[in-house]
Amino acid sequence: MNNIFEKIKIIHRDITSLKVDAVVNAANNSLLGGGGVDGAIHKAAGPKLLQACKKTGGCPTGSARITKGYNLFAPYVIHTVGPVYNKKNNNRQLLTLCYNNCFILAKEYSIETIAFPAISCGVYGYPIDEACKIALNTSISFIKKNSFIHQIIFALFSSEYKSIYENHFEIIKNTQNLPS
Ligand code: AR6
Numbered sequence: 001m002n003n004i005f006e007k008i009k010i011i012h013r014d015i016t017s018l019k020v021d022a023v024v025n026a027a028n029n030s031l032l033g034g035g036g037v038d039g040a041i042h043k044a045a046g047p048k049l050l051q052a053c054k055k056t057g058g059c060p061t062g063s064a065r066i067t068k069g070y071n072l073f074a075p076y077v078i079h080t081v082g083p084v085y086n087k088k089n090n091n092r093q094l095l096t097l098c099y100n101n102c103f104i105l106a107k108e109y110s111i112e113t114i115a116f117p118a119i120s121c122g123v124y125g126y127p128i129d130e131a132c133k134i135a136l137n138t139s140i141s142f143i144k145k146n147s148f149i150h151q152i153i154f155a156l157f158s159s160e161y162k163s164i165y166e167n168h169f170e171i172i173k174n175t176q177n178l179p180s
Pocket of ligand 1: 038119120122
């Protein structure tokens, strides 16, 4: 179990600065760029990323698409579209799908190190406390069953979000390490 937890890193960093196999983009359905982390990734990757995104034809909410990383350190960008948070909606299911679909592409492209932003937690309004549980639980479930992933980095843009992730990660570790 410890080995699994060691694969997860929570950091306060601009995701575009990371030297990983893939960075995940919190995009919109058009995949044609936007603000927030999407804007930062497109700016750092350069105009070829937009050209590649145009060829994808967009992406439904909860799905994921892959392109090269161009001028980024990361050779790949996995674009996923999180749900716009709405209390009546199936947010949890869609956000879980985002993480799982990114992992499916990671497997297909032999991606061993991957960095996620807090998908849907900016303009899409997903409460960070709920979203971080989904991010961590989905990732832990996946790495328990798939050894090809060496590292999952959660690159948070504020120290507040980093603390929220860290606190929840501690709770998971303490719960899952309990003797049965
Ligand atoms: N590195 C890491 N995290 C970042 C960075 C960065 N460089 N920049 C922002 N964040 P958001 P969403 C954080 O709004 O809620 C776009 O316009 C940010 O502080 O980027 O999924 C798309 O085109 C927040 O915690 O994504 C869509 O239209 C998190 O990344 C829409 O926003 C996600 O915030 C998607 O909204």
